[in-house]
Amino acid sequence: MARNLGVHFIVVPRxxxxxxxxxxxxxxxxxxxxxxxxxxxxxxCLDRYCKEWDEKHGTYKSQPAHNWASHGSDxxxxxxxxxxxxxxxAAQ
Numbered sequence: 001m002a003r004n005l006g007v008h009f010i011v012v013p014r015x016x017x018x019x020x021x022x023x024x025x026x027x028x029x030x031x032x033x034x035x036x037x038x039x040x041x042x043x044x045c046l047d048r049y050c051k052e053w054d055e056k057h058g059t060y061k062s063q064p065a066h067n068w069a070s071h072g073s074d075x076x077x078x079x080x081x082x083x084x085x086x087x088x089x090a091a092q
Contacts, residue, residue, distance in 0.1 A: 012082050018063060021077040028080035045072025 002009070015021045034043065048069035051060040064070055 010082060012078050015081060021074075021081060022064075024080040024083070025073070025077040028076070028083060042072050042076070045069045046076065049073040 029046075036043065045068070048067075050065055050069075051063070052065035053059075054061050064073075
């Protein structure tokens with residue numbers, strides 16, 4: 001339906017190295033202006049995005065915590081990855 005209305009989607013493949021995705025988002029944010037009012041929930045997600053603490057080993061785990069904040073943060077990372085053409089060339 002969206003395609004019939006002229007909306008075209010580009011599927012960004014799942015990335016295997018989460019750190020690459022996080023770095024892409026960090027670089028992308030340096031180019032952004034964020035509307036605090038209209039993007040309040042997204043800002044909260046980014047503020048609360050963190051690694052999970054491992055009580056047993058007394059250190060942070062290598063992967064971010066999977067919680068409510070990770071969904072919004074992952075969405076930003078996916079968008080940022082689309083802007084890295086050497087990794088994901090535009091769909092034909």
